Amino acid sequence: MVFEVISPSTREKDEKLKKEIYEREGISYLVLVYPDLKKAKIYRLTDNGYRKIFDAVKDKFAFELQGCAVELDFSQVWV
DSSP states (O other), rough: EEEEEEEEEHHHHHIIIIIHHHHHHEEEEEEEETTTTTEEEEEEHHHHHEEEEESSSOOOOOOOTTEEEEEEGGTTTTT
């Protein structure tokens, strides 16, 4: 699982190039975090590449990793 904090100056590189690298490396989850928008986009790796599965603002999300669930409360991230 990778959390990538997106800044305006590196946004294009983070959203495209790094996403392709993480996909190629087989990272199960990619979370793009936008602090200025107080939002996160959650992607899950599938056989066809990353698929966006959730937009988190003030939500909880449970990441499933090898039979283990890890829940993150995004309402606490932006505090």
